[in-house]
Amino acid sequence: MASEETRAVDTRTAMSPTERDTPAPVGASETTALEKGPARAWATRLVVAGIVLSAVNLRPAITSLGALLEEVRDGLGMSGSVAGLLTSVPPLCFAVFGVMAPRLARRFGPAAVVCAGMAAIFTGLLIRPYAGGTAGFLAASALALMGIAVSNVLMPVIVKRWFPDRVGSMTGLYSMVLALGTSLPAAVTVPMTHALGGNWKLGLAVWAVLAAAAVVPWIPLVREGRERSVPAARSAQAQAQTPASASARAAEEQPPLRITRSRTAWALAVFFGLQATAAYITMGWMPQIFRDAGVSAGTAGLLLAVTMVMGVPLAFVIPRIATRLPHQGPIVLVLGVCGLAGYAGLYLAPAAGAWAWALLLGIANCAFPLALTMVGMRARSGPGVAQLSAFAQSTGYLISIPGPLLVGVLYQHSGGWGLPIALMAGLMVPQMVVGVLAGRDRTVEAEAAAR
Numbered sequence: 001m002a003s004e005e006t007r008a009v010d011t012r013t014a015m016s017p018t019e020r021d022t023p024a025p026v027g028a029s030e031t032t033a034l035e036k037g038p039a040r041a042w043a044t045r046l047v048v049a050g051i052v053l054s055a056v057n058l059r060p061a062i063t064s065l066g067a068l069l070e071e072v073r074d075g076l077g078m079s080g081s082v083a084g085l086l087t088s089v090p091p092l093c094f095a096v097f098g099v100m101a102p103r104l105a106r107r108f109g110p111a112a113v114v115c116a117g118m119a120a121i122f123t124g125l126l127i128r129p130y131a132g133g134t135a136g137f138l139a140a141s142a143l144a145l146m147g148i149a150v151s152n153v154l155m156p157v158i159v160k161r162w163f164p165d166r167v168g169s170m171t172g173l174y175s176m177v178l179a180l181g182t183s184l185p186a187a188v189t190v191p192m193t194h195a196l197g198g199n200w201k202l203g204l205a206v207w208a209v210l211a212a213a214a215v216v217p218w219i220p221l222v223r224e225g226r227e228r229s230v231p232a233a234r235s236a237q238a239q240a241q242t243p244a245s246a247s248a249r250a251a252e253e254q255p256p257l258r259i260t261r262s263r264t265a266w267a268l269a270v271f272f273g274l275q276a277t278a279a280y281i282t283m284g285w286m287p288q289i290f291r292d293a294g295v296s297a298g299t300a301g302l303l304l305a306v307t308m309v310m311g312v313p314l315a316f317v318i319p320r321i322a323t324r325l326p327h328q329g330p331i332v333l334v335l336g337v338c339g340l341a342g343y344a345g346l347y348l349a350p351a352a353g354a355w356a357w358a359l360l361l362g363i364a365n366c367a368f369p370l371a372l373t374m375v376g377m378r379a380r381s382g383p384g385v386a387q388l389s390a391f392a393q394s395t396g397y398l399i400s401i402p403g404p405l406l407v408g409v410l411y412q413h414s415g416g417w418g419l420p421i422a423l424m425a426g427l428m429v430p431q432m433v434v435g436v437l438a439g440r441d442r443t444v445e446a447e448a449a450a451r
Contacts, residue, residue: 020387028306028394043221043224044221046221047297048332049217050158050214050217050218050221051110051158051170051173051177051212052174052175053103053214053217054118054151054155054214054218055150055155055174055175055177055181055332056181056184056214057118057151057181057210057211057214058152058178058181059178059181059182060125060181060184060185060210060211061124061125061141061207063186063189064185064204064207065204066283068190068200068203069086071200072204075200086138086141088401088446089138089141089142089145089279090145091147091397091400092401093142093146093395094145094148094149094152094397095149095394095401096098096149096394097149097150098149098153098390098393099390099394101113101150101153101386101389102153102386102387104150105386106386109222109388110157111218112151112163112222113151114151114155114218115157115215115221115222116147117146117148117149117150117152118145118211119146119215120143121144121147121151121211121214122214122215123140123143123144124141124144124145124146124147125140125144125204125205125208126205128143128205129200129201129204129338130201134293134449137330152393152394153238153386153390155174155372156171156372156375156385157382157385157389159171159174160382160385166375167319167376167377168319168320168321169319169320169323171317171369171376172317172318172319172369172373175311175318175368175369175372176311176313176316176369178442179309179312179315180312182311183208183305183309183311183312184310186305187305189207192206197281240377255390257383257445257448257449259388259444259448260391261447262298262444262447263447264378264437264440264442264444265378265444265447265448267434267435267437268371268374268378268388268392268434269391269392269396270395270396270398270399270434271332271435271438272395272397272399272426273400274399274400274428274430274431274434275396276368276397277404279365279368280400280404281404282304282307282361282365283308285408285411285420286300286303286307286361287300287303287304289346289417290303290351292417293354294351295350295351300313303355303358304358306358307358307363308362308365309362310363310366311368311369314362314363314366315366315368316368318331318370318372319369319372319373322370322373322374323377326441327440327441328370328373328435329435331370331439332367332431332432332435332438333436335363335364335367335370336429336431336432336435338360338361339361339363339428339431340425341360342357342358342360342364343421343425343428345357345360345415346421347417347418347421347422347425348371350417352398370435375389376441378438378442378444379444380443380445384443393396407423
């Protein structure tokens with residue numbers, strides 16, 4: 001099997017002359033400036049550290065709160081309806097604030113925006129337990145979620161810009177660490193809070209330390225980018241007569257592509273939304289399904305942890321496989337079949353085969369790293385990846401908002417899990433269909449230009 005680097009070279013060779021002459025992504029000149037010598041190696045290590053530390057901070061604000069939600073409700077006098085609203089805030093913030101990311105990246109640069117996003121996460125996590133009342137808690141949570149939203153969108157852009165020949169492996173690393181950052185706070189927040197004297201405020205605020213560490217690698221990259229702006233401008237003047245630099249400047253001045261004209265962009269957005277719906281339903285309701293079937297509360301929580309941990313190794317493997325395939329549809333179908341089998345098991349024998357169903361649903365939830373990988377593969381340029389990432393994630397998270405709420409309504413009115421599980425399985429079918437469409441070997445730039 002050919003390596004990713006070899007495949008990238010072969011693909012480049014197979015391009016038409018027009019495609020080969022297509023300018024590098026906006027900001028590629030920054031990478032080129034660092035290609036030689038220790039400066040390039042130093043900057044690359046900083047980017048890898050920044051990606052890893054940022055990824056691990058993209059979910060603790062959500063999963064640490066879920067572990068202490070009862071204590072937070074009691075401490076703030078929060079009603080059940082407000083607590084339910086709080087569980088729906090993350091996808092809403094991801095949808096609303098994620099749209100801002102491409103414009104901010106064009107103005108300040110992706111590294112600067114991610115750095116600011118990590119600072120927002122740090123500030124929100126630090127102040128929300130002590131903000132005083134439900135309104136302050138919600139506002140501080142929204143600040144942290146805003147930082148998560150813009151970083152969510154720009155992580156594929158950072159990967160595409162710095163590691164264009166290793167999109168699969170770097171997306172896999174990022175997704176694997178993100179899965180760790182999802183499961184770790186859920187597992188350790190409660191015992192850590194007990195070790196800190198049972199103070200839920202301190203148990204939530206301590207996660208701000210991790211966010212503070214994530215700011216550090218981006219600071220020298222942002223400063224270096226600013227210092228490089230003057231020499232880069234002089235270099236651009238010196239090379240003004242070359243066709244390549246003229247093409248690059250023309251590409252930077254081009255208006256954003258009309259992403260809504262691309263069928264692949266819409267397919268990827270719907271695929272992202274349906275997989276997010278399945279993930280939020282699993283995180284929110286799967287333990288209750290097992291408990292209603294007679295499984296103990298402790299075992300139900302452990303089963304959820306198993307489901308989430310499955311994403312750690314598979315999130316690294318699946319993107320690497322995806323980048324080696326011309327069409328990612330087969331992976332979409334395998335994940336979908338695992339999801340259907342898991343839902344069938346939950347319906348027929350939820351307690352008897354609980355561990356098997358948890359494993360199968362954990363595999364199905366790995367549609368998330370696959371979606372991120374396809375974002376990087378379905379656009380040719382850095383700005384294209386930024387627009388596609390923002391469109392797919394913002395639209396997708398909007399699609400995902402009603403799912404967990406609808407499951408709760410069906411459960412309450414039917415008095416059982418038959419209808420909710422049927423809904424979950426039913427949503428898996430269109431997820432497979434749009435995933436196959438999104439996995440076709442084409443780019444959003446070509447589709448938008450052709451219509």
